[in-house]
Amino acid sequence: MAANEERSVGIVMNGVTGRMGYRQHLVRSILAIREQGGLRLPDGTVLRPEPILVGRNESKLATIAKEHGLDRWTTDLDEALKLPGAEIYFDAQVTSRRVEGVKKAVAAGLHVYTEKPTAEDTETALELARIAKAAGVKVGVVQDKLFLPGLLKLKRLVDGGFFGRILSVRGEFGYWVFEGDWQEAQRPSWNYRAEDGGGIIIDMFCHWRYVLEEIFGPVRSVQALAATHIPERVGEDGKPYACTADDAAYGIFELDGGIVAQVNSSWTTRVFRDELVEFQVDGTEGSAVAGLRRCRVQHRSTTPKPVWNPDLPATEDFRSQWQEVPDNADFDNGFKTQWEMFLRHVAADEPFPWDFLAGARGVQLAELGLQSAREGRRIAIPELTL
Ligand SMILES: NC(=O)c1ccc[n+]([C@@H]2O[C@H](COP(=O)([O-])OP(=O)(O)OC[C@H]3O[C@@H](n4cnc5c(N)ncnc54)[C@H](O)[C@@H]3O)[C@@H](O)[C@H]2O)c1
Numbered sequence: 001m002a003a004n005e006e007r008s009v010g011i012v013m014n015g016v017t018g019r020m021g022y023r024q025h026l027v028r029s030i031l032a033i034r035e036q037g038g039l040r041l042p043d044g045t046v047l048r049p050e051p052i053l054v055g056r057n058e059s060k061l062a063t064i065a066k067e068h069g070l071d072r073w074t075t076d077l078d079e080a081l082k083l084p085g086a087e088i089y090f091d092a093q094v095t096s097r098r099v100e101g102v103k104k105a106v107a108a109g110l111h112v113y114t115e116k117p118t119a120e121d122t123e124t125a126l127e128l129a130r131i132a133k134a135a136g137v138k139v140g141v142v143q144d145k146l147f148l149p150g151l152l153k154l155k156r157l158v159d160g161g162f163f164g165r166i167l168s169v170r171g172e173f174g175y176w177v178f179e180g181d182w183q184e185a186q187r188p189s190w191n192y193r194a195e196d197g198g199g200i201i202i203d204m205f206c207h208w209r210y211v212l213e214e215i216f217g218p219v220r221s222v223q224a225l226a227a228t229h230i231p232e233r234v235g236e237d238g239k240p241y242a243c244t245a246d247d248a249a250y251g252i253f254e255l256d257g258g259i260v261a262q263v264n265s266s267w268t269t270r271v272f273r274d275e276l277v278e279f280q281v282d283g284t285e286g287s288a289v290a291g292l293r294r295c296r297v298q299h300r301s302t303t304p305k306p307v308w309n310p311d312l313p314a315t316e317d318f319r320s321q322w323q324e325v326p327d328n329a330d331f332d333n334g335f336k337t338q339w340e341m342f343l344r345h346v347a348a349d350e351p352f353p354w355d356f357l358a359g360a361r362g363v364q365l366a367e368l369g370l371q372s373a374r375e376g377r378r379i380a381i382p383e384l385t386l
Contacts, residue, residue: 006038006046009347010085012110014054014077014093014101016064019188020115021092024144026051029336031068039340041348049343054080077101081108088113088346094190096197099124106131111138113342116206117366118359120197122384125363129356129386140342140352141359143210145277147334153295153325154279154288155215162297163283166216166259173204173277174248174266180234187267189235192243199245201226204265205369206362208253210354213361216281217256221380222365224251226373229268251369252378289322296322360384 011030015021030049033039038046053073055061061073074080081089081104089105091098091114099119105112112132118141119125132139145151157163178185190196191203201224212219226246235241248266255261275291286299304321338354345352361384372379 004044004046006048007347008048008050008085009087009343010050010052010083011088011090012052012054012077012080012083012086012105013090014080015091015097015115016051016053017055017057017060018092018094022064024333024335025090025092025115025339026053026064026068028333029339032333032336033340033343039343041344042350043348045347047343047347050085052080052083052086077104081105081110087111088343091115094188094197095120095202096190099128102128103131106135106137109135109137111346113140113142113339114359115142116359117202117363118356119363120202122360122364122367125356125360126384126386129360132356133386138346138352139356140338140345141354141356141362142335142338143207143354143358144334144338145207145211146214147331147337149293149327149331150275150290150295151211151215151279152329152331153327154281154290157281157288157295157297157325158215162286162288162299163281164285164300166257166281166283168282169212169216169255169259169261169263170280170282171208171261171263171277172273172279174264174269174271175276176270177247177267179230179232181240185233189233189241191267192230192233192245192247193241194245199226199370200265200267201246201249201369201373202363202366204249205251205366206359208251208261208263208265209362209365210358212253212255212261216259216261219253219255219261219365219381221254221378222251222369222372223253223378224249224369224372226250226370227268246370246373249369249373288325295325297325298322357384357386 016026030051033049038048040046053061054077058075065073089110089112091101102112177187191198227248228243229248231243232240248268251263253261278291280289288297344350368379
C-alpha cells in the first residue's frame, strides 16, 4: 500500500463495560490511537482501529458508544465475530468467561489479544495456545507492568550493569479494598469468590512471572502462603457474600543466579509507601527502589553506615540518601504502547513476544502458587512447552 494511505482494522472488544476494558483498553488505548490520527506502519500506511463494542448490557454499551461517537456495538458475540472488517478479538471480560470467548474468536479466524490471565488453569491456557497455533492466528496477552516507567527504568539499570550481582528483590503490591459495607468496594466482588475466577494469586502471579523473568531471569520455584483475611464482604447488590478466594499472598520465588524474590500481594493492607507497587532490588554494587513511575538508586559508594542503636532516635533521613533515576525518555500509557505493538504485529508482521504460551506461563505460576499454599511446600516450576 502506498504511503499515507489509510487502512482500518475492526476490533471486537468484549468486556468494555468493565474497569479495565473501558478505561485502559477502550479509552486510553484504542480511542487514544484514533485521536492521535491512527497508527503509522513501517510502509507509511496509517492503521485506523474501528472498535466494535460487545457486552452483556445493551444500555451500558449504547451509553459508551454514544459518549465516544461510536456506532458499532452488540450484545451478540457470535454476530460481532462475523461482521465485515472484524479482524481482531479483544477480551477483557471477567476471567471465568475468557476461554469461551477466545475459542469462538479463534474458530472464526480472528487474531486475538486478551487480558490476563488467559485461563484459570495451565492446561486450559496451553490448550488455547495450541488451538491458536493450529488456526494460524496471531495472539497476544496484556503484560502491562513491563511498560510502567518505574519498571522500564529498573530494567535499564539491570541492562546497564548497575547492580553488580543481584541478590534479592522485594516487592510490595497492594492497598486496602473496602469491604463494601460502610464504604463501597473499589474492586468488583467476583475478585473475592474463587468460584467466579477471583483471588489475588490468579490475578497477580501472572504479572509477577513476566515482571521477574523479563527484568531479572527465569523463575525456578515458588513458595506461597495465601490468606483470606476478610471472610465476608458486601457485593454490588448490597448483600453480604462469603469470600472464598485469597485476598493476600505472601510469595517467595527463586530465580536463576540465586536471586531471591519475595513479593507480597494484598488487598488487605494500608499503603505506607510512595506507590501502590514497589520493588526494592539489592545488588553487590548498588540498590534500587522502583514503583509505577519512580525509580531511585543508592550506589555502594554512597551507602551510609547505619549503626543499630535502639536507645537513640533515628539520626539519618534514609530516604534522602537515594538518587532519582531520570526518565530520559517519553513514556506513553503502557496499555496503549502494547496495543500499538500488537497492531503492528497483526498489520505489519512485526514480532510480538507475549503470546499465549507467555500467558500460560503466568497462569502456571499462579496455579503452582496456589498448590504451594495448599500443600505448605516449595514447588519447582517445570518448563512449559506447546
Ligand atoms: N492488566 C491488568 O493490570 C489488570 C487489572 C485488573 C484486571 N485485569 C483483568 O481484566 C479482566 C476484567 O477485570 P475488571 O477488573 O475490568 O473486571 P470488571 O468486573 O470491572 O469487568 C468485567 C467485564 O466482564 C463482563 N462480564 C461478562 N460476564 C460476566 C459475569 N458473569 N460477571 C461479571 N462480569 C461479567 C462485564 O460486563 C465487564 O464488562 C480480568 O480477567 C482481570 O484479571 C487486568
